[in-house]
Amino acid sequence: MHPSIATLVAFCDGEAGTDRSRRIAKHLVKCEDCLEQVRRIRSEKSELSGAGSGMPAVDTRQGLAGLLSDIDRWQRDPASAGALQLRRSLRSQIETYFGSSALSLVELPSMPAEELLGRASEMLDVFLGQTAAEAVKDEVFAGLGHARSEEWR
Amino acid sequence: MTRETNLARLQETPRWIAWCVGVYLAVDLFVLHVCSANPQVFSIPGSSDSSSALSVTAMAAVNLYLSMLALRSFRAGEPLRLAWMMMTLAAAAQVVSGVLAEMLGPNWLLNALLPSGHPQSGLVGQLRFTAQIAGAEIRLGLLAAALIPVLRVLRRFGFWVRPSATDWAVFSIACIFALCRLAEGGGRIGAANLQSLAGLALLCILVLEAMLLRQSVVRMGSGPISRCWAAFMCGIFLTGLAELGIWVIPHYSNAFSPAVIGSLTQFPTAAVFSLAPAYQLIAQRRATKPANGPREDLVTGTPALAR
Numbered sequence: 001m002h003p004s005i006a007t008l009v010a011f012c013d014g015e016a017g018t019d020r021s022r023r024i025a026k027h028l029v030k031c032e033d034c035l036e037q038v039r040r041i042r043s044e045k046s047e048l049s050g051a052g053s054g055m056p057a058v059d060t061r062q063g064l065a066g067l068l069s070d071i072d073r074w075q076r077d078p079a080s081a082g083a084l085q086l087r088r089s090l091r092s093q094i095e096t097y098f099g100s101s102a103l104s105l106v107e108l109p110s111m112p113a114e115e116l117l118g119r120a121s122e123m124l125d126v127f128l129g130q131t132a133a134e135a136v137k138d139e140v141f142a143g144l145g146h147a148r149s150e151e152w153r
Numbered sequence: 154m155t156r157e158t159n160l161a162r163l164q165e166t167p168r169w170i171a172w173c174v175g176v177y178l179a180v181d182l183f184v185l186h187v188c189s190a191n192p193q194v195f196s197i198p199g200s201s202d203s204s205s206a207l208s209v210t211a212m213a214a215v216n217l218y219l220s221m222l223a224l225r226s227f228r229a230g231e232p233l234r235l236a237w238m239m240m241t242l243a244a245a246a247q248v249v250s251g252v253l254a255e256m257l258g259p260n261w262l263l264n265a266l267l268p269s270g271h272p273q274s275g276l277v278g279q280l281r282f283t284a285q286i287a288g289a290e291i292r293l294g295l296l297a298a299a300l301i302p303v304l305r306v307l308r309r310f311g312f313w314v315r316p317s318a319t320d321w322a323v324f325s326i327a328c329i330f331a332l333c334r335l336a337e338g339g340g341r342i343g344a345a346n347l348q349s350l351a352g353l354a355l356l357c358i359l360v361l362e363a364m365l366l367r368q369s370v371v372r373m374g375s376g377p378i379s380r381c382w383a384a385f386m387c388g389i390f391l392t393g394l395a396e397l398g399i400w401v402i403p404h405y406s407n408a409f410s411p412a413v414i415g416s417l418t419q420f421p422t423a424a425v426f427s428l429a430p431a432y433q434l435i436a437q438r439r440a441t442k443p444a445n446g447p448r449e450d451l452v453t454g455t456p457a458l459a460r
Contacts, residue, residue, distance in 0.1 A: 095374070095376065096376060096439065097376045097377060097378050097436055097439070097440070098373050098374060098376040098378050098379055099373045099374015099375045099376040099379045100374045100375075101371075101372055101373055101374035102312070102372070102373045102374050102376070102379070103374075105310070105311045105312060105372060106310070106311075122310075123310055124440075125231070126231070126232050126233060126306055126309075126310075127233065127306075127378050127436075128226075128378070128436055128437055128440055129226040129227045129228065129231060129233075129437065130228055130231065131226060131228075131437075131441070132226060132436070132437040132440035132441055133440070135440045135441045136440045
């Protein structure tokens with residue numbers, strides 16, 4: 001049985017534990033697919049660490065500040081373009097995963113966009129699992145021009 | 154095969170399951186037709202022992218595999234993890250039951266190599282009885298328990314509604330059916346009767362839960378998550394209908410023996426149950442890989458570093 005990607009990442013980071021590392025190492029000798037995955041993870045890792053030194057660092061605080069200021073703007077002006085776009089994007093996600101009828105139950109009349117975000121986010125976490133829900137939220141924020149960082153999670 | 158390829162294939166799973174059911178039913182009906190047209194050449198077994206059917210066990214194994222994948226995407230402490238864990242265990246119970254029933258049954262090929270009388274020995278009989286309980290009562294109990302956190306979550310998000318008159322009517326039919334079955338047993342308290350009582354009680358509870366689930370699913374719409382729970386609900390209804398059919402039809406018609414009804418209903422029921430984790434995985438797949446998005450990694454637990 002092949003180890004999962006998460007296990008291989010842990011292995012590359014030296015966090016897989018002695019026994020498991022030994023088992024994975026044994027498996028890698030026999031399995032070209034997994035060896036290729038390990039090579040890919042290592043190369044991505046080195047690319048990321050290289051990017052950290054060679055390129056300007058991503059300022060997550062600036063990104064977070066941008067999102068917070070957007071939320072503030074949505075609260076002050078619920079009809080702003082950003083709030084409407086967020087609402088549209090969340091509606092689309094709820095319809096995609098649950099169905100159109102679910103939307104009328106989730107989105108109450110005059111519900112602010114940020115509240116809808118909270119409610120949709122909670123539903124996605126519960127029904128899809130956190131990892132998949134994070135990906136959906138990433139998509140919503142990417143549509144708004146925000147790349148979510150680990151700090152916001 | 155990489156997990157990425159696996160996930161791409163998972164998207165097609167409901168279609169494959171539907172094809173399997175179609176082919177199975179077509180072949181089964183053809184065989185039944187041939188058997189009933191030539192009763193002197195081919196005979197239809199009179200008793201229902203289709204728990205040993207390989208096809209049902211194979212479909213239960215598919216359900217187990219898909220449920221395990223779905224379970225893995227829920228972290229410890231998440232509200233639906235417990236539900237998926239119990240559904241996985243229910244699928245595992247069905248697989249174990251099917252495998253044991255097959256291996257310990259009189260038709261097992263290796264029986265010829267064993268000492269004579271082996272399939273009928275006491276230990277084997279007990280094992281068969283245990284396998285039967287695992288595939289019926291334990292499985293139904295696990296499914297009933299799995300639905301409790303699901304209904305709780307649905308209630309939390311406003312999908313749950315009070316049972317309607319229809320729900321109570323269907324539940325009453327299930328209860329009357331259970332009472333009739335018990336009355337037919339003659340009221341004797343034996344191991345078999347207790348087992349039957351437990352199974353029927355669990356079936357009644359499951360039917361009530363399925364009715365509540367039906368209301369929630371109707372209020373949701375037709376996304377993959379609602380389809381997942383709709384499949385689960387349909388699986389429970391089919392289980393109930395199959396039980397009802399196996400009991401009622403032979404009372405009125407000699408054309409359909411319990412074995413025939415079992416062979417026609419058990420595989421589709423197992424297939425419908427397999428659709429639930431398949432739709433859950435599709436939802437997760439859609440989340441982690443948008444239709445026009447860039448190539449991404451896995452459905453579960455991909456650290457940010459690997460993205």
